[in-house]
Amino acid sequence: MRSILRLLPYLRESRRLLLVVLVLSVLSQAALLLTPKVIQKIVENALEKTPENIAPWALLILGLAIIKGGLSAAETLMGTRLGQRILLNLRQDIYAHLCRLKLRFFDGIRSGELLSRVTADLEPIDTFFSWGARLIFRSVLLFIGVLIFCFSMNAKLTLVSLSIVPLISITAFMLGMRIRPTWQTAREKVGDFTSALEETLSGIRVVKMCTQEQNETAKLTRSSESVREKTWRSNRIDAAYHPITGLWAGLAGLMILAYGGSLIIAGELTLPEYVAFEIYLLLLLVPMRMMGWMVSGMQRAIVGAQRIFVLLEEEPEPGIEIRGREGEAVGISPAEGIQGRVTFEDVAFGYREGEPVLSNLNLEVQPGEIVGILGPTGSGKSALVALISRLYDPSQGRVLIDGEDLKKYDLRRLRRQIGMVFQEPFLFSGTIRENITFGRPEASEEEIEEAAKRAALHEFIVGLERGYETIIGERGLNLSGGQQQRLALARTLLTDPRILILDDYTSSVDAHTEFLIQQALQELMMGRTTFIISQRAASVSIADKIIVIDEGEIVEEGSPEELAAIADGHYRRLLEVQKSLGVEKH
Ligand SMILES: Nc1ncnc2c1ncn2[C@@H]1O[C@H](COP(=O)(O)OP(=O)(O)OP(=O)(O)O)[C@@H](O)[C@H]1O
Ligand SMILES: [Mg+2]
Helix, strand or coil, X not given: CHXXXXXXXXXXXCHHHHHHHHHHHHHHHHHHHHHHHHHHHHHHHHHCCCHHHHXXXXXXXXXXXXXXXHHHHHHHHHHHHHHHHHHHHHHHHHHHHHHHECHHHHHCCCHHHHHHHHCHHHHHHHHHHHHHHHHHHHXXXXXXXXXXXXXXXXXXXXXXXXXXXXXXXXXXXXXXXXXXXXXXXXXXXXXXXXXXXXXXXXXXXXXXXXXXXXXXXXXXXXXXXXXXHHHHHXXXXXXXXXXXXXXXXXXXXXXXXXXXXXXXXXXXXXXXXXXXXXXXXXXXHHXXXXXXXXXXXXXXXXXXXXXXHHHHXXXXXXXXXXXXXXXXXXCCCCCCCCCCCEEEEEEEECCECCECCEEEEEEEECCCCEEEEECCCCCCHHHHHHHHCCCCCCCEEEEEECXXXXXXXXXXXXXXXXXXXXXXXXXCCEEHHHHHHHHCCCCCHHHHHHHHHHCCCHHHHHHCCCHHHCEECXXXXXXXXXXXXXXXXXXXXXXXXXXXXXXXXXXXXXXXXXXXXXXXXXXXXXXXXXXXECCCHHHHCCCCXXXXXXXXXXXXXXXXXXXXXXXXXXXXXXXXXXHHHCCCCC
């Protein structure tokens, strides 16, 4: 219930429309509630044998039906509009929040699971707001209206018919209690299935080459079978309760028939009143029958809302505020135009608690210095640079830029000063131009070409039939690993960062091209603090300073010449091994 209440602010945002819907609901129910009264009049006239009075009352019934029809149609239209608007606002908030969450959150959740939350779990909320909530409101109005009219006619008969209300309430409550957990597990299974499907599809190459098509299909089928089974269980419970509520409604009818009859005989109720009573009860029958549906629909919406609010409660990155829905940034502090001095003070870090990845890290990098980072795979090189752009925060110690703790900076401004080419380049589906200008959509033609040239990609692009407008990604050209890396490099260079981080950015690029890129970057790196991560000693030979990391600690630090001179040093050994293996590119 609490999670449904948390949706209330969304109602408040559209309160004018809400008011219109409420008024339309009240009016249409009023028209409906007057009808049995008019029928009562007709029966009275029939009994008194005054047929001339019947026609106007009959016309009134017709009029009421038309008015009720019109009002209902308007209410449905406006109500659906209201539901859609609420959903849209909720969606926007969810997406805005998701984009602001910490990287740590995404490490801990499968993307398929996330997808199912922001799509499938919204559906029951959609249904609830589009018409479930209105149905409940209308039923409540009708119930109150019927009570008022019935009490005004005969209190005793009303009380007797009310005696089934506890039965109905208990039934509805029990249904709610039983259906919610089954629906919850059903939704979890949907999440599992979406994740499994997403994994199979994105790993389809591996699936094919390991000839696991059959096993994967079986796995997906099992998962989808489990969704079906859990949903079916929930549906069965739902179905079992419908006849029970129907039974209570029938019982109420029976009581009115029996007790009402005796009241007529005793002269406490007139026949026309009795007829009106019956019709009022009939009016209540529909909502009573739908009670089970309303309860289970509401439970589904509650489960959906709970699963979604768990996301909304996740702590976002500090300082990345998206105010309102316009997405304007809230700036706080200086980072415009940083110098680029980077300091690590006794830094320790781990992705997970109890599993340290970096420890005892002390490092001082002057503005404009080129730092080469070497170390075996898994030693923590990528983790180290992730701390500089605050993709993660250290668990101990501080990372500083220009002598200020990173935490004091406005995160967005800070990141605008730092350019990072990730180890695994990511391209969006779209044109080459869109991919290069992703961080600076307003860049000029010359700037775009300049960045592509420095990344040794321009020649390749202009050789394509559609040049910079070539569509890549899912529905277009697929780029080779090296081309993707160079595109990612061009994207980063275009943002003109003060601190440049290149994480193994030439691992898929041939020796000649790497040489070209290094040449082109040399000039660009002047005056920028640059971190170059590599597995190869030669790739960092242009560095002013090299650090060698092993098991999360800096084991060697100095200029390439200094390190090469250490007789049994890591760097020197690496140079020698790579030379003897012929790994050296040049
Ligand atoms: N997102 C993550 N969640 C949990 N552990 C991680 C994550 N990313 C990396 N690790 C672990 O952290 C350690 C350091 O990883 P890191 O990516 O920094 O290594 P690296 O030096 O960059 O290696 P490589 O040269 O292979 O890229 C590894 O033991 C790895 O298993
Ligand atoms: Mg790495």
